[in-house]
Each structure stands twice: as C-alpha cells, then as structure tokens.
Amino acid sequence: MKVAYLGPKGTFSEEAALRFFPPNGTELMMCDGIVDVLEAVAEQEADKGIVPIENAIEGTITMTTDGLINYDVWIEGEAILPIALHLLTVEGADIDDIEEIWSIGPALAQCRDFTRKLQAKTKHFSSTANAAESLVKANNKGAGAIASELAAKTFGLEIAKRNIQDFEGNSTRFLIVTNKKPEVPETSKSMLLITPGEDRPGLLAIILNVFSSLDINLSWIESRPTKKKLGTYRFFIEAQMGVQEVSMQKAITILRTYGHDVRVLGSFDTKKL
C-alpha cells in the first residue's frame, strides 16, 4: 500500500504516517505540499494519504480544507497526534549563544514566549524539518531549529531544550484519505461540505438547526471563503454520527431540499496515536 504524506523527512506528518499505518506492506510516498498529497490520492498515484486538518493551538489548516474542496478524495479515518516542539541545535552549540531561531511560521508562533526570552531573531522555513535540515547543512552554532524529536533523530541534531511551546497539551488532527469510497461505512463521525444555494441572513443558524432538530451533535464547523468575494462562505461540518445512520441521511436530504449543495467528504472513526 502506497501512502502519500507531507514531507520532507522528519515532519509531524511523517510521524503520524509512521504511527498510523502498519510498518509491513506500507510504502511511504513523500510529497512537497498538502495539495500534492491530495492530488496523488485523487489521481491514484497513491492508495492513501494523510493530511493535517487542525491543530489545537493554530486551528484549522486551510491548505487541507481548500484541497478537500478541489480534489475528489474520501475521508476514511482520523488520527490525533500529540505535538511536542523542541529546540534543536548542532553538536557543541550552547543555548546561550543562540541568536536565531529557525522554523515554519506556525511553530515560531507557538513558541513565541520562548523566542522572546532568548531575545533571538526568527527565520522562516517551509517546514520544521526543512529548518532542522538547513541547520545541519549550515552547521550553524548560533542558530536553533524548532522541530520534532523525529527531526532531531532524522538529521542527527541535539535536543537543547524540550517542550518549548507556550501552551501545554498541543495536538494535531490528521485525516486519512483514499480514492475508494467504501460501500457501507459503519462509522461514528462524518464530514460534510455545504455550499449554500443562496446567501441570506441567518443562513448558518438555519443549517445548524437542521442538525440539532435531528439530535446530531457537531464537533467541528469551519467556514471557508468561496474565493469569489469577501463575505461569502462554504461550510465544513463534522458530525458525531456516521453517514450510515438514518438521521444523517435525513439531515442531508433536508439541506439539499433547502437548495444547498451537500458533498459527503467521508465517514470515519478516530484513532489516538
């Protein structure tokens, strides 16, 4: 089985892929971007893909929501990965000499207090792993990278300080996508993409009331711009009920009768990594 994930080596996506899929029979396929992962799955270059959808601190990863709009994939699973960010340095570096912190924007934002105390400048890279690898290549003792334990292992860096993020209990939610829609998914959650047929006052309230009138609990709602003009949105709605349930089918029928476009993005269970 070929599994597409967001590279480079040493990212949290790789860690999630390694923990979620069985080591035997899984071939990991590294991609440059989240969109490339979804494209690889949609075009059947990979059997499955794993993409981050939400981080407990940063919120929704909009590259993923927007990619789900554009590519025809089916969400068949969800995995929650605890996130710990560490300060990585090259061998022999002293934390007191660190003048620059390298990482991706969201990781820099999550470790803002730490970076401030160190009075270090920040430098942006395309991923935590890319920052770690660049540090090794530069062999720079005056800089540190914010990245994962897996990145430290992958690139042979030292963990100068553990758990430097501002808030405890950080985790990221990943979705497992495939190009094959299972016949009858017997699952506990589902995700819908609702594109309203018209823009009218109280639109979201009306949509949400359909679910509450059928006793369907929603665990996640995300509005994304339609990219046509400011102020018009489509909605990602995650329900704590699989699409096999009669109530979910009723909700979908009612929403479509109202004139909204409803796409079932998937039906799945949650796995903690």
Next chain:
Amino acid sequence: MKVAYLGPKGTFSEEAALRFFPPNGTELMMCDGIVDVLEAVAEQEADKGIVPIENAIEGTITMTTDGLINYDVWIEGEAILPIALHLLTVEGADIDDIEEIWSIGPALAQCRDFTRKLQAKTKHFSSTANAAESLVKANNKGAGAIASELAAKTFGLEIAKRNIQDFEGNSTRFLIVTNKKPEVPETSKSMLLITPGEDRPGLLAIILNVFSSLDINLSWIESRPTKKKLGTYRFFIEAQMGVQEVSMQKAITILRTYGHDVRVLGSFDTKKL
C-alpha cells in the same frame, strides 16, 4: 498620531495604512509582527494600529484573531484593500530564466498555477516585502518575488508579470484598532468574542439563534481553539449592527444570561480603499 502596522516596508499592511490614514499628522510605526502591532496599541506606544483580519482567498488571519483575544484593544474601523500580486524581478532579468519564486506562504499558495506553469521552485520568506528586498540584495536574475506594486516601487524592482494570482477579485479586510473606547459609537457593524460557559451539543446553533431571533444579521463567524484541548472553541461573531442599537444590547444580555462570556471587541463602519 502614531499608527502601528505590520512591516517591513512595502507590505500590503503598509499600503492599507497609507491609504486609510491622512498623510498629514500621521506617523507610521513599523512592527515585526501582527502581535507587536496589537501590543504597541494596547500599551499606548501607538495611538492606533491597522491589522489584516481576513483575505478573500486565504480566509481568516488567525494571528490577528488570537491577538485580539490577548490584547485589550478596541476595533474602531474596518478597511477593504484590493489585492493584486505581481511577479517582481531585478533589472535585466528574463521571465523565461526564472527558476525560483520567492514569497510568503499564503502568496505562494495564491499563485500556485502560475508557479507550476513556470516550473519554478518556491522559497519561503517572512513577508512579500521581505522576499522582494532579499531579491534586490541578492541581485538574483534567476529568481522572482511575488509581491505588491508598492514593494516594486519601494525596492526598485521591475514588474515582470502583473496579476499572477489564481483567482480574480482578491481583497483583504483590515481592522483599525485603538486603546480608547469611544463613548457612544454610532456605527453599522460590531464584533463580539463569545467564550461559551459550557460545551454542549448544538452550542453554536443556540448562540446564532439569539441573533436571528432579534433580526440581527451576522456577516462573519470564526471559531478559534481555546488552546486548552482539541474540539473546544470560542467564537468571533461580526454583526451588521452597531453596539449602540437596542437589539444588540439585548443579544449581549441574553448570551450573558445563558452563562457565556461576551466581550465587545468593537463597533465600526467599513471603508473601501
């Protein structure tokens, strides 16, 4: 009047500041990050600040929503800036020789089709202006920066190709913040931050129904993680009604009676730039 904005020189934030505030009597104060802008205003180092809150393509700018949670500022205005992204190159460069595109992540994402057609690699910088300035310093004819017309002027770059973004009609919404809450703001919009007193099924539907029962139209809803655990949120709600209106006061009273924490973030009008 001192106005804090997100630097460096040549960003869209600078353009918005230049267009929104009168040139006479305005002193622009450049900040390194969105959070620094809000902090400068909250700590009265600046009289006002201007921060991006939403882009028509990328959606909500979460650094701003999260900053509004943490800093005691008052939103007194809103400005909509049309966004045009161009490919900037150093003098004498040929677009056919461009092998790398430099910019900030969201701008690279917005020009994905263009970058693909050019078969160019992407390189991440902390802002569009930072990418443009780096290009000038490197005097690199094999790279191009995705940035604004203001950045081209500021750094003396050529516009090799105009309007390279995938979608037309892009614009960014900015908020104008101050540390002085006006006595009786007579305005047409307002923004609330609602932190639910409890997490229960149908919570958002119940909150939204309060507004629709009072005939208050909502123009923007954004859920942000509480940073305590995955799946718990607070809500930014923008109403098309100023806080001076009786109906808005009723909505706030009802929501507080339900046990939710309601913070009025501001009351304002919209200005098109």
